[in-house]
Amino acid sequence: MKKTFKTLYAGFILSLIGLSAYAQDGNAGINEATTQVKSYFSTGTNLMYAIGAIVGLVGAIKVYKKWNDGEHDTGKVASSWFGSCIFLVVVATVLKSFFGV
Template identity: 90%
Template sequence: MKKTRKTLYAALALLIISISASAQDGNAGINEATNQVKSYFDTGTNLMYAIGAIVGLVGAIKVYKKWNDGEQDTGKVASSWFGSCIFLVVVATVLKSFFGV
């Protein structure tokens, strides 16, 4: 029984030592990942602005068609498309200012 406890304690000690050694390399990995994400952030923000512009154009065409057809829910459709475009632009701007990139 004592021999198995000693073996268990030795294995536990080795595990703790290996985890602490890996944690030091982990910090470097986390810093590298952070730098890579920051390098793609401006491109992602510009992509969100482009998607917002495309959604806005599609929405404007859809609202124009409904308006010309005389449908009653034109205002509701216009507000929902306009809201989605504003949402995309605000999210991109807030993320950019929040992460300080």
Template identity: 70%
Template sequence: MKSCGLAALFASLTLAAHSQDGNAGIQEATTQVRSYFESGTNLMYAIGAILGLIGAVKVYSKWNAGDQDTSKVAAAWFGSCIFLVVVATIIKSFFGI
């Protein structure tokens, strides 16, 4: 029975030591993840710009070809670009960066 009590004591001491290291690890992970947000939002802006250029070329070619669904394609591409910019802005404001 004494060995069971010693094992429980040792386990609780080990758990307490790991929880302190765990808190430091969580803080370090939070700091690292927050450092990526600026790069991530800039990447989303760049992707939005590239999609906007590709969409503009696609809409222009459809317009010159006389396709009837030009406005639908233009709205879809414009909407996707706006979505990326809005998501990047919301993420930036949500996490306070």
């Protein structure tokens, strides 16, 4: 029983030593994470622009179909699709200007 306890205790101490070695360079890790997030940010905003374009095209097709079918809620559908498309573009633009990337 004592041997098992000593083994567990030694493993625990070695784990703490290993964790403290990783924790000592916290600033470098945070800086590296910041650099990685900034490198993905431009791609993410371009993806939001692309999604906005696709949403706009799908919305335009749906509104056109409703308009040709003579449905009465065409204006409501058009405003909702147009609003969602504008929202995606505005959010991407604001985030890009806010974070200065």
